[in-house]
Amino acid sequence: MSMLSEIENQILRGISAAKAYQHVENICRFGNRLTGSEADNKAADYFAATCSEYGLYTYFEEFETDCFEPIAGELSVVEPESKNIKYIPMRFSPSTSKEGITSELVDVGAGKEEDYREKDTKNKIVLLTRGFEETNFLSEICIASKHGASGVIVANYESWPHHGVLEPELFELEKRLLPIEPNPIPAINISLEDGQYLRECLLKYEKVKMRLRLQAITEKRVTQNVRCLLPGTMLPEERVILGAHHDTENTPGADDNASGLGVLLEIARVLSTHPCKRTIEFYSPGCEEGRSIGSWEYCKRHKSDLRNIVAFINVDMVGGGGDLCIITEGRWPDKKIITPEWLCLFVDKVAKELNYKTKFAANDIGTSDEGRFIDAGVPAVFLWKPCDVHYHSMLDTPEYVDPNSLKVVGEISGLAAWRLANR
Ligand SMILES: [Zn+2]
Known part of the structure; x- marks a missing residue:
């Protein structure tokens, strides 16, 4: 039996697979979004401009971080x-x-x-x-x-x-x-x-003799987190965050993570005409690849109001096939990051109500952005489809992203955020 209200049904019907997918294509056209690169900045601007079009309030929060950029190189067998x-x-x-x-x-x-x-x-x-x-x-x-x-x-x-x-x-x-x-x-x-x-x-x-030449720059560069706010009507100081990073591992990053950006932008478009009791923040961190440095910066900068965050739902790599996972635990060699159980169950319940199948799983290669928030005491959860064979390769292109998967994850994360912001 469905427990969905009329307004919830309207929101779910509103989320468009085609529109979410269009964002993935648009974002990938900027090029590989290596942290601090022009393409990375363009993606951040695109996210902010689109949210701004929907009437959201957008903010850029800059920070400096170590960046790596290959310039030239070649590898060859020279003998025999x-x-x-x-x-x-x-x-x-x-x-x-x-x-x-x-x-x-x-x-x-x-x-x-x-x-x-x-x-x-x-x-x-x-x-x-x-x-x-x-x-x-x-x-x-x-x-x-x-x-x-x-x-x-x-x-x-x-x-x-x-x-x-x-x-x-x-x-x-x-x-x-x-x-x-x-x-x-x-x-x-x-x-x-x-x-x-x-x-x-x-x-x-x-x-066998080989020749290797590699010229690359390692230097500090400025990048940014983007925050787009849909203000709450009754408790605007409290907020629910939906997150999707905009940088890539010098790859096209269609699934990792233009897919998450597409999902967030579709939810933003639909919810912009359905304001909630609490604020919803559409958040796109920079420099997730590696150590989620953007989110680490966020938690430092917003330390005094982290307690106002009801929950953070991170949407990262959701356009591929295989299981849609609710990550219960992130495993680093030096730390375990545990998702609060209530939040895992909350998201799972929403998925079940929509007749979508999810799986609880641990992340054996660390965490995405949610890890920094959990570590700072904020309830945070990660929605992830880990079975992407093109992960961190040049084949992470839009042709392998499934628009319908974007809609499924958009419905689950959108409805979960909507309910958390209204309860
Ligand atoms: Zn990612």
Whole structure:
């Protein structure tokens, strides 16, 4: 039996799959939204301008953070064959000299300590294979550096290079940029097929020589969180937040996370004509990739009024297939982030009422923006469809985003926010 009121039915019918999807296409047209880049700023502006069109009050809150931008580079086999190979640098990889490095190649399997036994890797480029779901490679790079390697190539287990990162991926922000020890060496990502090609070369020839050149900038840049407010009619100082980050891992970011932005903008459009008792804040943080630094900044800046936040619903990667998950727990190597049970059950109840299936799940690769809010004492939950094979790759494009999935998540998160703002 449906418990939906007439006005709730109107809101649900109003959310358009096609309009949400149109936002995904529009946002991806700006280019890869690497934190602090022009495309990233354009996406933030687009979000604010669209909300402003719907009559919401928009604010930009700027902050400075470490940014990484690749400028140029090339990877090639130079001896005995000659072949160029496409690569993507690890985020925060050191650059090579202008000329690059030319070294012999050594296969070190998974790249763990035991894989170096009986191998001479001094001044050589090592080739290692990405473990399943592995995205952070600082420890492997340090092991390679300890064994004297001059550079590291990580081959993906899929047909494209994964955007791996050189961060230890610990929750604590101070540990974001730990040094590569004992010597900083460049590290890059290649595809499965190119990894197989290199391994075949190593079997065929006694020696394989490679050249790696990488020029990248690591510097502080300004980026921003965007806040768009639909003021409450009775308790305007209390607020419910719907969130979706606008930056990407130097990928097109259709699912991660233009999908969330599309969902939020559709909810904003529909709710703009149905104001609630409490304020609803449509929030798009910057610099989520890595350590949710935008949301960390938000919680610092708004420390004195965090208690006015009834709940934060984070919508990140919701355009793909597979299970729609309500994340009950985020797991960092140094911290567990637990979602309040009442909020998980609340969102699940809304989904059930709409006849949509959700699944409770833990997030084994950390948290998204909700993690910073939970850590600051704000009830926060994460809606996520984790089964996206194109995660953090150049194939995260609009053609793989399902408009109907945007509508489903729009209905669930929109109705949950509406009820939290009116109860
Ligand atoms: Zn994301």
